[in-house]
Amino acid sequence: MSKTEKRLRQRIVELCREMNANGLNQGTSGNISARHGDHMLITPSATAYDAMTPDMIASMRVDRDAFEWDGPLKPSTEWRFHRDILRHRPDANAVVHAHPTFATTLAIARKPIPACHYMIAAFGGNDVRCSDFAVYGTPELSATALEALEGRTACLLANHGTIALGESLDKAMWRAVELETIAKQYFYSLQLEGGPVILSDADIAATARGFGSYGLQEKAMAD
Known part of the structure; x- marks a missing residue:
């Protein structure tokens, strides 16, 4: 096993524990891939x-459809959408897939997140979409997740949870x-009289351009 693979395995374990420690996830729900x-x-x-x-982390070929893996334990039941996302993106x-309280509440209500805050630009557009519902672990869930993620780096899964993508494990967890x-x-903000004021597409586009020149990671660290 290469040093790179060992580091990735170790970082996956660390971030899984971080997910539960920071309240992003609960119990054994949620899953991470790299x-x-x-x-x-x-x-x-x-x-x-x-x-x-780290040795419990399963390894699967991205380019194969069969449910085959290397490792002592079966991969997450959500292996299919992880594989399909990495294959198509x-x-x-x-x-990073999790079941955080507030985002999952919105997913239960089938409410996408509009441009209520300028940092919505961090997800590649002027909103974070909510997918249609599909049963966990199915090809249908993979398909609806890919559709909701088109042009985006995160989505809500209807009545389920969230998915966030990243160029690295740390960037996916940050998102x-x-x-x-x-x-x-x-x-x-939905509880307040009048509700949220939504930023315009031009506002979000200007923010995204600012990220391009300043650097999203530096912006995240600064905030």
Whole structure:
């Protein structure tokens, strides 16, 4: 096993534990994957994160349809949409799926998140879409997730949770946390008289251009 693969496996375990520690996820729900050459490394199914070790991470070929893996434990039941996202989105090298409270509440109500905050631009457009509903682990869920993610780096899964993509594991996790933060702010703004004031497409486009010159990662760290 290469040093790069060992580091990726270790970082997946660390971020799984971080997800639960920061409240982004609960119990054994949620899962994380990372691209490694023509394979993806993905968390195993029904395994407590505190007990998870790097050698438990499953490895699957991105370019194969069969449910085949290397490792001592079965991959997450959501392996299919992780594989399909990495297959169809060469810009993504990591996928974080979680069930955070506020974003999942909006997903239950089938409410996409509009441009209520300028940081919505971090997700590639002027909103974060909510997918149609499909049963977990199915080809249908993969298809609806890919549709909701078109031109975006995050989406809500109807009556389910969230997906966030990243050029790296750390960037995917940053987007997952940012998504829940904006979801919380949007949820509370809906309780106020008059509701949220939504930014224009021009406002979001200007923000995105600013990210391009300033650097999204630097912006995230500064905030």
